[in-house]
Amino acid sequence: MNTARRIPAEVFPPGEFVREELEARGWTQADLTVILNKPLPAVNEIIAGKKAITPETARSLGDAFGVGPEFWLNLENAYRLSLAAPSDANVSKRAKLYSAAPIKDLIKRKWLHASDDVEELESRLLAFYSATSLDDIQGRKFAATKSSPYAVTSPLEWAWYCRAFQMAESLHVSSYSEPAIRSEGLAELHRLTTSELETRNVSHVLSALGIRFVIVERLPKMRVDGVAFWLDDDNPAIAMTLRADRIDGFWFTLAH
Secondary structure, three states, X not given: OOHHHHOOOOOOOHXXXXXXXXXXXXXXXXXXXXXXXXXXXXXXXXXXOOOOOOHHHHHHHHHHHOOOHHHHHHHHHHHHHHHOOOOOOOHHHXXXXXXXXXXXXXXXXXXOOOOOOHHHHHHHHHHHHOOOOHHHOOOOOOEEEEOOOOOOOOHHHHHHHHHHHHHHHOOOOOOOOXXXXXXXXXXXXXXXXXXXXXXXXXHHHHHHOXXXXXXXXXXXXXXXXXXXXXXXXXXXXXXXXXXXXXXXXXXXXXXX
């Protein structure tokens, strides 16, 4: 059987090709029922395109006409696909959005407003990340302390960090002074973090030193304790999750 000629310009029911093979061999449909050991009505329905070719039937047709069963299954699949309604053009767009960011978690936290319009949802997502495209949503730099691999920053971590960046931007603090931190700030912070009650004053001390400090609840399955980053050249910030009520990551974060 020459399968090269079986690549049609249009999609036809596989039964059309069965009919051609019968004509080429001088067989009748009754002959085929005997060869396949199938009832005549079943063969008639296959040829008329009313009955789909199953894997079992594809094997039988392959044996009868000397070609692999994959050929008949491919014809059947192509025909059935041609009958299916056009796919939703937005499926691939939504898949790209959900791959780029934890959409469900962002909406649940109200960090992102839901929308059934995929274009509007993408626009809101880019606004959340302050990005011009999905390829740009991971452009900022930060140092993190976490128990997940440092070589990879997951979409969950990027989303959380972006929220932390937004919250830090909204704070008003004193002017940043690195000498003041080294001369007095570090000692004071160390004193505060030795007592659970005193830790409540950490944000006030950092604010006086010109360092923005925010606490952002971690997203599900995210294993980040905290990050240190710069809003710009003059404004450092620290964000913590207090994962499992941990404060031990604070000093690593501050050091970066």
